Amino acid sequence: MTKRAESKYKINRRLGVNLWGRAKSPVNKREYGPGQHGQRRKNKPTDFGVQLMAKQKLKGYYGNIGEKQFRKYYEEAVRRKGDTSENLIELLERRLDCVVYRMKLAVTPFAARQFVNHGHVLVNGKRLNIASYIVKDGDQIEVKEKSKQLTMVLDAAQSGERDVPEYIEVDHRAMRGRFVRAPKVSDVPYPVQMEPNLVVEFYSR
Known part of the structure; x- marks a missing residue:
């Protein structure tokens, strides 16, 4: 880490x-x-x-x-x-690690970046390990088959801390989703x- x-x-x-x-x-x-000095008056x-x-x-x-x-x-x-x-x-919001985070496939943006960097994510069927990759409208994002049962992925998907925004579609059973459209600032949770x-x-x- x-x-x-x-x-x-x-x-x-x-x-x-x-x-x-x-x-x-x-x-x-x-x-x-x-x-x-953290408690010093600002x-x-x-x-x-x-x-x-x-x-x-x-x-x-x-x-x-x-x-x-x-x-x-x-x-x-x-x-x-x-x-x-x-x-x-x-x-x-189009960064691949951000999309993985928004899909609730990782608990934090840091975990999402590490998840992508370690090659667990497919974009349109191809493995991609570049966290800063800019996702396009309609791109399909999926967890690699061997990684779908990882505890960190299952825990993130079941977490009630946050919801998946409307500009992203996701099927947590299949561990795949789609970037639907570009969000406005007001759309981002x-x-x-x-x-x-x-x-x-x-x-x-």
Whole structure:
């Protein structure tokens, strides 16, 4: 397990929110930040601070994507026609690891990324181990036959922590599903408020 995955709940405490809406989150018991200075009183954030926090929340939610890669998503969102913040969310939601997470085939985005990287997922019948692969409308996503009885997959599918959004179809008996369409920001079931418009403001300074 990577150091980043091991410390995923530090992201929650640093941001002060239960980012994935999980019962295990330490924020449920300790709403202050990690470390010896975590309980220090915070000053009112600046506009820059608010924008930075919005970016860190969005990056963290999708498995703590690296800054270089996240900025590429922003640049691609700007290049496309339409609302940049909507385009940014669409690109993030089309990531293969995110689709696996949305299908409830993994408990967390970190587990979904590892699941894809280890070659357990088929896209249109072909094994794909690139977590950042951009899924297209109508693509069929399926768990490899030998992996369908893995405890982590069965536990995730039966979890009542979250529901499968409308823009994804899934059959948990067959462990397969389909990416139906691109979501709008309002379609995405974030447990906390996300503000992609502030992320756009942060990068366009």
